[in-house]
Every structure is written in structure tokens, then in C-alpha cells.
Amino acid sequence: MPELPEVETIVQGLNKTILNKKIKQVKIIYPGIVKWKTANFIKETLGQKIKNIKRRGKNILLMLSQDKAILIHLGMSGHIFYTSPHQTLDKHDHIIFRFTSGKKEIRYNDPRKFGKVKLIDLRCCPDLDKLGVEPLEISEKDFVNLMAKRKGRIKSLLLNQKILAGIGNIYADESLFEAKINPLSKIEQISPAKLKDLHRSIKKVLKKAIRAGGSSIRTYTDLSGNTGRFQLSHKVYAREGESCKICDAKIKRIIVNQRSSHYCPKCQKEN
DNA sequence: AGCTCTTCCTGAAAGC
């Protein structure tokens, strides 16, 4: 599941490989991923230069001009590969971008087809406009104020892209463990001091994950097919039944708002 | 407003 650190890693990789390259060919094998009329998408992107590559939440933005960009959201199982054109096509390769320079091409691969690719105008783009603040950019004060305005369970809030953009299930669980907050906790019951802990924890976890090249739980890899290393540092995610690395209690998994949540019942007491 | 359920989709894992 590509979340902020994985997407950030991919964006860094793209900046090293396709920056300033001009799109020579766009092959759409499975049009369902492209949320735009196929012919128009090809017409609008052909001949365009990748002027910059940015991340916003879990979205990858291939900037074609000041206002125009190709937006890629990897969904659950989306991959971007930078590979030789001679490489045999995988059955889940859906889109191919070829460039006027360089020997390799970009392939969008997505077994579960939850991802999307579209051409957007940044002056008016609901996909981006609706997103909340970047968790690595928000100040402690703003974070506490943002939380204070909200009700409901802290876990759901962390997953809500309209409030904080980029955190998914892995980093929500890891951040809550780091801050010693139970995923079921109601926001209004969490003290400002604890919210400050959470703010610090989110940044710490995300930064560490970016440095580790993201988490490879099931299928995530970078552009070259290399796995990340942060899964080795996970303290709760996908560790149900295993021992807490701090207190030795057994890690529990529960469902919070349709999402599985992993936590240590001893370190993260409900208040 | 927030919670729950549903849909999209397929590979992996579990169950029989």
C-alpha cells in the first residue's frame, strides 16, 4: 500500500530518471485506469516535457507546465516501474510512457486496478483541492488546533485525506504506537500534550520511513523493483500476536471504522 | 459531522 513515504520515494526516483524528458509515446493497454478519454489523454500528453515531479498526499504529479500535470494515484497496489522496453509485458502493466531520450520507459502496473491516472489543471483540481494539510509541513500549533476542531476516533481522523494528506493504515498505526495513543480514543478525550506527542510521532515515523525507502508489506517496490526497509522497523503494523518491542505484551488487531488497527494493549491504553 | 456499509479488484492465504 503506497502511502506518503512510499510515494515520496517514488517521486525522488522519478526526479532522478525522467525529469526534463519529453513524452514520445503513450500506450494505454487498460483504459480503465485513465480517468480521462483515452484519445484526449494521449493527445494532450504527447510531446510534453516532464518539467518537475512532485508529491501531494499520496498523489504523484508529473508537471507538464505551470498549470497542467499528469496525476497518478497508486491506489492499493499500483506500481511505477522504470524498465527496459524489451522487458516482457506483465499482465498488470496498464500504461506505458516512452520518452524521446534515454533507454528506459515508465510502466504503470496495478493488479487490483484501484489506482488512477489523469490529466489535471492545477488551477481547478478537486482531487488536490479537497486534500488536507501535508503532515510533514504542519506546525505543532496548527496540528493541535486542527485536531481540536474534530470529533470521532483518532484512527479514522488520521486516515481522512481531507484533514491530513498522505497517511494510510501503516503510518497511522505506527504513529499512534509511537505516541502511545489507543486507536479507539476519541479526539476530544486526548489531551493537548498527547496531541503534541502525536504531531511529533507522525513526523518522526514518516521521516524515518522515507529514509528507509518506505515499507514493503506485500508488493511495494521502488522504480527499479527494490523493496523498502521500513517494514523491518514496524512496531505494531502486521504484528498481530507478536510481542510488543517495549513491554512484551501481545500486539492486538481490531477493526476501527472498517480498517484493521494494530496496537499494544499495554502501551496504548484507552482513556 | 461521523459512522457503517458497499463498490471497485485480484492475489494470497486460509479453510475444507
Next chain:
DNA sequence: TGCTTTCAGGAAGAGC
């Protein structure tokens, strides 16, 4: 062994 069922979850939308 091999078939069938369940589960995983990012995001959106419906209904409460």
C-alpha cells in the same frame, strides 16, 4: 492436492 472462500484496503458514495 485442489477447489472455494475470505481477506486486504484507498477512496467515494449512500443512508442513518
